Amino acid sequence: MVRRTVLSGARVVLPTGAVEDGQITVEGQRITAAGPMPGRDAARAHGSGTAAGESGAAAGESGTAGLDLSGHWIVPGFVDMHVHGGGGASFSAGTAEEALTVARTHRAHGTTTMVASTVTGDLDDLARQAGALSELVEQGELAGIHFEGPFISPHRCGAHQPSLLRDPDPADVRKLIDAARGTARMMTLAPELPGGLDSVRLLTDHGVVAAVGHTDSTYDATLEAIAAGATVATHLFNAMPSLLHRAPGPIAALLEDERVTVELINDGTHLHPAVLGLAFRRAGADRVAFITDAMGAAGMNDGRYPLGPMTVDVKDGVARISDGPTAGSIAGSTLTLDHAFQRAVTIDGLTVEQAVRALSATPSRVLGVDGRVGSLEPGKDADLVVLDEAFTLVGVMRRGTWLVEPPVR
Numbered sequence: 001m002v003r004r005t006v007l008s009g010a011r012v013v014l015p016t017g018a019v020e021d022g023q024i025t026v027e028g029q030r031i032t033a034a035g036p037m038p039g040r041d042a043a044r045a046h047g048s049g050t051a052a053g054e055s056g057a058a059a060g061e062s063g064t065a066g067l068d069l070s071g072h073w074i075v076p077g078f079v080d081m082h083v084h085g086g087g088g089a090s091f092s093a094g095t096a097e098e099a100l101t102v103a104r105t106h107r108a109h110g111t112t113t114m115v116a117s118t119v120t121g122d123l124d125d126l127a128r129q130a131g132a133l134s135e136l137v138e139q140g141e142l143a144g145i146h147f148e149g150p151f152i153s154p155h156r157c158g159a160h161q162p163s164l165l166r167d168p169d170p171a172d173v174r175k176l177i178d179a180a181r182g183t184a185r186m187m188t189l190a191p192e193l194p195g196g197l198d199s200v201r202l203l204t205d206h207g208v209v210a211a212v213g214h215t216d217s218t219y220d221a222t223l224e225a226i227a228a229g230a231t232v233a234t235h236l237f238n239a240m241p242s243l244l245h246r247a248p249g250p251i252a253a254l255l256e257d258e259r260v261t262v263e264l265i266n267d268g269t270h271l272h273p274a275v276l277g278l279a280f281r282r283a284g285a286d287r288v289a290f291i292t293d294a295m296g297a298a299g300m301n302d303g304r305y306p307l308g309p310m311t312v313d314v315k316d317g318v319a320r321i322s323d324g325p326t327a328g329s330i331a332g333s334t335l336t337l338d339h340a341f342q343r344a345v346t347i348d349g350l351t352v353e354q355a356v357r358a359l360s361a362t363p364s365r366v367l368g369v370d371g372r373v374g375s376l377e378p379g380k381d382a383d384l385v386v387l388d389e390a391f392t393l394v395g396v397m398r399r400g401t402w403l404v405e406p407p408v409r
């Protein structure tokens with residue numbers, strides 16, 4: 001018998017908007033119904049005064065569990081298209097054990113779908129990592145691989161090891177795509193480097209998203225990259241030239257083009273809330289993906305952590321490179337997406353529906369997994385997050401199984 005769970009009474013955020021007194025039915029790993037609670041809806045429509053929720057959660061019925069989540073929100077599980085680590089582990093270790101620690105850590109914070117983002121490394125080493133991570137993609141643990149570097153600008157390398165950077169030679173790009181055995185979803189590169197535009201075309205031809213980032217590109221050169229097929233801005237504003245009134249640079253080019261989705265790190269450190277708001281209003285929720293860009297210290301205490309071949313010190317939740325030529329650079333974040341969601345609605349002034357799109361629907365579309373995840377609809381994976389009235393995470397379900405059990409009434 002297929003296990004059936006009925007979640008009732010919460011404000012449920014559907015693709016069409018939020019409904020009060022919503023209900024979601026989960027059977028096995030999938031959502032089989034999502035909408036207003038039938039009993040309550042009918043009672044209102046007919047003015048019959050029937051007790052609310054009578055036909056809702058049918059607790060006690062054989063094989064069915066009912067859960068009253070009144071006073072809570074149910075939103076789609078979050079989708080992170082740019083994350084390097086968490087729980088003291090990192091994807092660039094290239095082992096299943098560390099990768100699963102990262103996945104477990106972020107799932108507990110509501111991220112039910114994530115890619116594995118690598119950092120700049122030796123090409124052979126990256127190919128090895130890709131091989132190991134691709135197995136976890138095939139097993140359904142990860143949604144794909146995002147290569148960040150080594151084809152990035154030495155002027156904007158941030159937390160990437162400068163000595164390992166290289167120009168985007170299409171043959172080298174091809175080597176990484178092949179090593180990922182069909183699981184490469186995205187590559188961040190600097191399109192102004194020699195071979196940059198050819199590499200963007202190569203990626204696009206192979207169904208891999210070309211992302212502009214860690215770049216020193218001009219406005220015009222960025223337009224060329226978009227024309228060649230680039231469709232994502234890697235953490236817009238961070239690791240690229242600033243927006244200047246006579247030199248709009250990559251930021252203006254990426255923000256104004258309807259084909260481009262912009263990643264934003266909503267941790268309060270990488271972007272001032274005013275800048276985040278400005279970008280969000282220009283691009284709209286369907287072109288913004290909130291990401292963590294998290295490194296190993298996400299979900300952990302302050303301290304010293306590895307980031308690829310580099311070392312990072314985390315103080316008050318802010319990660320900076322410990323030593324070498326890039327010492328002091330902000331190195332990824334310690335953000336988790338539940339906090340990004342909470343900031344979006346409590347500090348940035350976004351609606352819950354906008355936050356849901358930027359944290360679930362939009363990134364799932366970019367990654368090409370929106371047929372399975374990214375919204376609460378029948379037929380999709382039962383990936384959902386339960387939040388209390390203060391938008392604090394209290395429950396996480398992934399593929400029909402509670403990873404974090406919400407409070408039971």
Ligand SMILES: [Zn+2]
Binds near residue numbers: 082083084117148332
């Ligand atoms: Zn990153």
